[in-house]
Amino acid sequence: MTEKKYWKWKEIETHTSINDLPPVPLSLPNYGSLGETGDWRTFRPEIDKSKCNKCYICWMYCPEAVIEIDKDGYPNIDYVYCKGCMICAHECPKKAIEQVREKKEPEGE
Amino acid sequence: MVKLKELIKDPVAGEEYFLKGNSSCAGCGGELAFRWIMKALGKRTIVVAPASCFNVTIGLYPRAGPAIPYLNMAFAAGAATCSGIVAGLAARKKLDPSMEDITVLCFAGDGGTIDIGIQGLSGAAERGTDFIYICYDNEAYMNTGTQRSGGTPFGAWTTTTPTGKKEHKKNVPMIMAAHGIPYVATACAGYPLDLYQKVLKAKKIKGTKYIHVLAPCAPGWRFPTEQAIEVGRKAVQTGMWILYEIEDGKMTLSGPSKNLLDKKNRKPIEEYIKLQGRFRNISPEDVKVLQKWVDRQWEDLKIRLACQS
Amino acid sequence: MTELRSELKESVRIISGNAACAWAARYARVQVISAYPITPQTTIVEKLSDFVENGELDAEYIRVESEHSVMACLIGASYNGVRTYSATSGQGLAYMHEMLHWAAGARLPIVMGIVDRGMAPPWNIWADHQDVLAARDTGWMIFFASNHQEIFDTTIQMYKICENPNVFLPAFVCLGGFIMSHTQQPVHMPDQSLVDEFLPEVPKNGWPHFFLDPDRPITHGNLQNPGGPNIDPSCWYYEYRYLIQKAHENAKQVIIDVAKEYQKKFGIFHGDLIEKYKCDDAEVALVSIGSLADQAKIAVDNMREEGYKVGAIKLRCYKPFPTEQFQELAKKIRVFPVMERSMAFGLIGGIVSIDLKAILYQHPKHPFVLPVIAGVGGRDVRVEDQIEVLKTAVEMAETNEFKTELIVSGLHE
Known part of the structure; x- marks a missing residue:
């Protein structure tokens, strides 16, 4: 859940010449190994904290692990990487997650 | 039963080992399964991934989604590579005792397990290689664009069975059970905690452990991404997919499948197949054939369960 | 231990x-x-x-x-x-x-x-x-x-x-x-x-270029794109393939050094990439691999007794191919008959002879490579067969008439 250990998209060091290459390609753990996948979304899930009972079912079912629990115990969605599958909204027993159509380019970092 | 509140704070299960922003499709059942498998296994795990979606979902060089050592491998070679890694670790331990307690996991798709990989898997199981083999079964070759596999159910559309598959799904968990390995289980991405607990159990057992996970695939099965969990649940509730464990030969039904031995507790398979575009053109006769096959699976289980008690 | x-x-x-x-x-x-x-x-x-x-x-x-x-x-x-x-x-x-x-x-x-x-x-x-x-x-x-x-x-x-x-x-x-x-x-x-x-000690922490280590999580072998004229971080596949080629080139000197070191330590030398036998004044040198190469020395000795200036070359290392060594030999030797137990179907010769042609024929003044198939499927190759091939090659060198058809030695007609 912590961000500290892994590289983020664009942070990873890349080679600039064949002379820098190690004998075999090594890939390092990276948030955004394919980029900022938040821009895949057609719909964005939005959590209404007033309805949320902190059951964490959304956290459990999120395939992408973009739902993180904040210090107050509420789930928060990382829109940089959320692909908008809407499983969380579909599975929320309190119907606390709303499906909102993306209007413009999703916000990056 | 584990509590989500506790898992979130758990030093192992609270971590993520397959990092966000990877290239799996939105709502991927396999990705959810892998997330929970890794929460059970933790960071001292080496993963071998024979050709499958999981050679692509991990992202592009020099970046990678997995936060654990992860080895892409040739299609048929998953299990044998694990045998080699386990032997290599045993040799290394003689020089470096810190190499203790590493779990070796083979994470393969249905093609890599049921079809091209079954020889290597069977060999590794017969050798008793101390590793966990997990098949995430999305019931077709999804990485190459939904071609029929030995795991595709009867009647399902794929790009190589345009009028629906004419044969039934191969029962690999039972084939693995016939190897006499200490642990065989089935699970479903729609029930992540059940999967999590089975992997936790497998981790503690020495020898070959096999877990077969049904992993709903939105693009391949043709359903909206948000329904991935629901489709998985329906697979179990209709009895199309049966959750069980076989520990040292003794079988027990698990989770919702416990109550489904009696046919009247099972929902009709229509409730499962109507959710999916891949069954759109299945004829009513073929639905009956499929229902009969499902009932037959349960009858077989009934006999097995009766015999062992 | x-x-x-x-x-x-x-x-x-x-x-x-x-x-x-x-x-x-x-x-x-x-x-x-x-x-x-x-x-x-x-x-x-x-x-x-x-x-x-x-x-x-x-x-x-x-x-x-x-x-x-x-x-x-x-x-x-x-x-x-x-x-x-x-x-x-x-x-x-x-x-x-x-x-x-x-x-x-x-x-x-x-x-x-x-x-x-x-x-x-x-x-x-x-x-x-x-x-x-x-x-x-x-x-x-x-x-x-x-x-x-x-x-x-x-x-x-x-x-x-x-x-x-x-x-x-x-x-x-x-x-x-x-x-x-x-x-x-x-x-x-x-x-x-x-x-x-x-022999070097096996490193305690794995090979220096990679290591399966949970404390250093690395993914091996994930997808790389083809790439274009500009450098893109995900497009090094071609370069990594080229590094294998470079490693083969590097290996040549290492093979020579290791053969020398082995000779110094154990007093045994089998050649490095190749082993030359009586090639110094030879006009014709029979190239062969494996057991045929040892037997070729007998054929050469027999021919030498009759006054022919012939030699033999044992191809000890086929990959990396001893290109430089052959190019050096090509300055003096006029015909290289190659006898081998393999076929490059659809081409003229066995696989090694095709490769030898490839590295020698780039030069306008090149020696002739005489491809000979022999001993396929373990068929006996006699010293007389090797002598016959050497004689054919000597005749070519003398008359400057080079036959281009494939020679199949020891084939039942």
């Missing part, structure tokens, strides 16, 4: 070629062996299982269910930075072909004995190089031994070459099915302590 160290003293053993492979693996202290039976290789892995089960060799021994798994297993083991060995033949080598590419692409220093045999159908289990030469572009280094002593010495040398940081490639050490694998010759084996001094 220390017990083993003191146990193996310098000795001469009269053993089969296959036993020489197994003994060499034992002396190299391989740590993981995977095995699948195939004639004529089987007695190698049988002997190794004896060593392991008697407690004479401290290795993990995995009995797998196919050759594809043999190589997958060694790849898995080698990723942990341990020394590995296996052996195979013919169909088995073909069956593991996919994994051969994988081992080389992953730059794993795996050494494997190949007891070469004919490819089916029809079944054939005797000396023939079609199996191993079909794997020529997998990225593996390919060595041919021509006698039992050379099998033993080359196998030990290969670990030093393969594990060199400038190389990091896998290698075959080939011997002819039955003609070498099942015949007995004396093999001189040095004191184990000398082999321990000669």
Whole structure:
């Protein structure tokens, strides 16, 4: 859940010449190994904290692990990487997650 | 039963080992399964991934989604590579005792397990290689664009069975059970905690452990991404997919499948197949054939369960 | 371990070629062996299982269910930075072909004995190089031994070459099915302590270029894009393939150095990439591999007695190809007859002769390569057959008339 250990998209060091290459390609753990996948979304899930009972079912079912629990115990969605599958909204027993159509380019970092 | 509140704070299960922003499709059942498998296994795990979606979902060089050592491998070679890694670790331990307690996991798709990989898997199981083999079964070759596999159910559309598959799904968990390995289980991405607990159990057992996970695939099965969990649940509730464990030969039904031995507790398979575009053109006769096959699976289980008690 | 160290003293053993492979693996202290039976290789892995089960060799021994798994297993083991060995033949080598590419692409220093045999159908289990030469572009280094002593010495040398940081490639050490694998010759084996001094210690933390370590999570082998004219971080596939080529080029000097070092330490020299026999004043030199190369020396001696200026070249290392050595020889030698137990169907010659042409014919004033197929499927190649080929080559050199049709020696008409 912590961000500290892994590289983020664009942070990873890349080679600039064949002379820098190690004998075999090594890939390092990276948030955004394919980029900022938040821009895949057609719909964005939005959590209404007033309805949320902190059951964490959304956290459990999120395939992408973009739902993180904040210090107050509420789930928060990382829109940089959320692909908008809407499983969380579909599975929320309190119907606390709303499906909102993306209007413009999703916000990056 | 584990509590989500506790898992979130758990030093192992609270971590993520397959990092966000990877290239799996939105709502991927396999990705959810892998997330929970890794929460059970933790960071001292080496993963071998024979050709499958999981050679692509991990992202592009020099970046990678997995936060654990992860080895892409040739299609048929998953299990044998694990045998080699386990032997290599045993040799290394003689020089470096810190190499203790590493779990070796083979994470393969249905093609890599049921079809091209079954020889290597069977060999590794017969050798008793101390590793966990997990098949995430999305019931077709999804990485190459939904071609029929030995795991595709009867009647399902794929790009190589345009009028629906004419044969039934191969029962690999039972084939693995016939190897006499200490642990065989089935699970479903729609029930992540059940999967999590089975992997936790497998981790503690020495020898070959096999877990077969049904992993709903939105693009391949043709359903909206948000329904991935629901489709998985329906697979179990209709009895199309049966959750069980076989520990040292003794079988027990698990989770919702416990109550489904009696046919009247099972929902009709229509409730499962109507959710999916891949069954759109299945004829009513073929639905009956499929229902009969499902009932037959349960009858077989009934006999097995009766015999062992 | 220390017990083993003191146990193996310098000795001469009269053993089969296959036993020489197994003994060499034992002396190299391989740590993981995977095995699948195939004639004529089987007695190698049988002997190794004896060593392991008697407690004479401290290795993990995995009995797998196919050759594809043999190589997958060694790849898995080698990723942990341990020394590995296996052996195979013919169909088995073909069956593991996919994994051969994988081992080389992953730059794993795996050494494997190949007891070469004919490819089916029809079944054939005797000396023939079609199996191993079909794997020529997998990225593996390919060595041919021509006698039992050379099998033993080359196998030990290969670990030093393969594990060199400038190389990091896998290698075959080939011997002819039955003609070498099942015949007995004396093999001189040095004191184990000398082999321990000669071979580098396996690094405690895995190979320096990678390591399967939970504390350093690395993903190996994920997808790379083709890329275009601009540098893109995800597009280095082409470059990594080129690095395999570079490693082959680097290996040439390493092979020469290791052969020299071995000679200094053990007093035995089998040539480096090639071995020249009476080539200094020769106009014609017979190129051959494996057991044919040793026999060629007799043919050359017989011809020399009759006054012919001929020599013989043993192609000890086929990959990396000894391009520079042949280009140097080409300055004096006018005809290179190449006798080999393989066919490059649809082309004129065996596989090695095609390659030799490729590196020599780039120069406008090149010598002539005379391709000769011989001994396919283990058919006996006699000294007289080699003399006949040498005489044909000498005649060509004298008359300047070069025939271009394929010569098939020893074929029933």
